Amino acid sequence: MKIYKFEISSGGKVCFDLSLCEACSSKACVKACNQLNMGKILKTESGLPHLRVSEEEAKKGACTECLSCELDCRLEGKGGVQVILPQPELEKFLKKASYSLVYQED
Numbered sequence: 306m307k308i309y310k311f312e313i314s315s316g317g318k319v320c321f322d323l324s325l326c327e328a329c330s331s332k333a334c335v336k337a338c339n340q341l342n343m344g345k346i347l348k349t350e351s352g353l354p355h356l357r358v359s360e361e362e363a364k365k366g367a368c369t370e371c372l373s374c375e376l377d378c379r380l381e382g383k384g385g386v387q388v389i390l391p392q393p394e395l396e397k398f399l400k401k402a403s404y405s406l407v408y409q410e411d
Contacts, residue, residue, distance in 0.1 A: 311356060312364045317390040319368065319375075325385030326353050329378075334386045337377035344369040354386075 307323040321334070335354050338347040346367050348357040354374075358367045370390065378386040 309353070309355070311360045311368075313368045313370055313388075314364060314366045315370055315390055317370070317388065319363075320387045320389065321354050322385040322387075323353055325383040329383040329385065331381045333377040333381035334374035337373040340373070343371055343373055347374065 308320055309323055310318050310320040312318055326332075332349055332354065335347045335349050337343065339345050344367060346356055346358050346363055347354050349355070356363055370388070372388050375386045375388045378384060
C-alpha cells in the first residue's frame with residue numbers, strides 16, 4: 306500500500322491510498338476539491354492526486370477541511386481518501402463512558 310498524506314491546520318491529516326487511486330478513473334477527490342468555494346488544493350499528477358500547493362500552505366489553512374475529497378471519493382471513486390481530524394472531546398467522552406462502545410471503521 307502506497308500512502309500519500311499531508312497535514313492540515315486542525316492538526317489532522319488527509320491520506321490517500323495511492324494503490325486505490327491508481328485504479329480510479331473518476332478522480333472524484335480532485336474534482337470535488339476544485340469546485341467553487343472549495344480549497345482548490347488538489348491536482349492530478351501522473352494520474353494520481355497531488356497537492357497543487359506546498360505541504361506548508363496546506364497545513365497553514367489552504368485546505369479548508371471541507372471533507373469533500375473523502376466524501377466524493379467514497380461515492381464516486383474507490384474509497385482511497387481518508388481525512389483524519391482530531392476529536393479531543395470525543396476521546397474524553399469515550400474514556401469516561403460507563404458502558405462499552407463499539408466502533409468499527411469501514
